[in-house]
Amino acid sequence: MLNGMLETRHRSMSTFRFQNLSKQGRIDHFVSTRIGGLSSPPYESLNIGFHVGDTPETVLSNRARLAGNVRIPLSDFVVAKQVHSGTVTIVTEGMRGYGAMDLDTAIEETDATVTDVPHLCLTVLMADCVPVLFFDPRKRVVAAVHAGWRGTVKLAAQNTVNSLRENFSCDPADILVGIGPSIGPCHYEVGPEVISEVEETFGSTDGYINGESADGKGHFDLWEANKRQIIETGIPGQNIEVAQICTYCNPHLFFSERHQKGRTGRFGAGIMVSA
Numbered sequence: 001m002l003n004g005m006l007e008t009r010h011r012s013m014s015t016f017r018f019q020n021l022s023k024q025g026r027i028d029h030f031v032s033t034r035i036g037g038l039s040s041p042p043y044e045s046l047n048i049g050f051h052v053g054d055t056p057e058t059v060l061s062n063r064a065r066l067a068g069n070v071r072i073p074l075s076d077f078v079v080a081k082q083v084h085s086g087t088v089t090i091v092t093e094g095m096r097g098y099g100a101m102d103l104d105t106a107i108e109e110t111d112a113t114v115t116d117v118p119h120l121c122l123t124v125l126m127a128d129c130v131p132v133l134f135f136d137p138r139k140r141v142v143a144a145v146h147a148g149w150r151g152t153v154k155l156a157a158q159n160t161v162n163s164l165r166e167n168f169s170c171d172p173a174d175i176l177v178g179i180g181p182s183i184g185p186c187h188y189e190v191g192p193e194v195i196s197e198v199e200e201t202f203g204s205t206d207g208y209i210n211g212e213s214a215d216g217k218g219h220f221d222l223w224e225a226n227k228r229q230i231i232e233t234g235i236p237g238q239n240i241e242v243a244q245i246c247t248y249c250n251p252h253l254f255f256s257e258r259h260q261k262g263r264t265g266r267f268g269a270g271i272m273v274s275a
């Protein structure tokens with residue numbers, strides 16, 4: 001256990017799962033760590049990002065290890081080129097395996113994916129940004145979102161719920177959400193340019209920005225900002241589990257861009273309908 005998340009150790013690799021999603025049948029999900037891979041510093045060791053300067057062959061080996069560990073064929077993974085947008089893409093059967101083995105085939109320019117196709121593992125990559133996983137047990141639809149500060153103020157998570165409603169007739173009351181490990185309010189200091197965007201989007205900085213200093217800096221609570229925008233769509237607060245795990249506070253376990261001052265690897269979060 002690390003805060004509320006359930007840990008699975010299998011052949012020297014740890015993965016984490018949300019408690020609320022783990023109680024559900026017919027889905028698989030995971031949050032990977034940086035432990036149990038083959039990459040050298042600064043990507044040690046389970047880096048699954050092709051775009052960060054690591055050797056592609058090693059990244060592919062790491063992904064194969066992770067896929068084996070979570071027992072989901074790598075060819076069923078779907079990965080996007082994340083661009084800190086609020087864009088949501090519906091993933092269809094024809095996109096199976098996009099971005100799984102290389103960067104070229106990754107879905108273009110999106111930070112949120114949604115699907116009702118079984119055995120299609122929607123995967124987001126992080127090193128401080130927030131992974132948000134969604135599951136509607138009634139409609140059997142899943143979604144995965146990557147939200148840094150930009151994606152958070154562009155309402156990527158809220159846009160995803162809107163897509164679930166509009167395209168899959170999901171009732172927000174049914175949807176379960178996991179907000180995963182990312183840089184926490186303890187360590188995410190931001191400047192005035194970010195704070196003004198927060199105020200513009202949310203109408204206030206109360207509860208979003210903590211400990212504002214005289215020079216206009218403050219600590220952005222990405223977990224709260226994502227949770228609140230999800231609650232606004234009608235998803236009950238009790239359906240939303242926040243891992244409360246800060247990547248900066250746990251640099252041995254998760255990649256943290258801030259902690260490693262830029263050059264680092266990526267861990268992943270994935271979710272799929274399994275039956």
Ligand SMILES: [Zn+2]
Binds near residue numbers: 183184185187246249
């Ligand atoms: Zn922290």
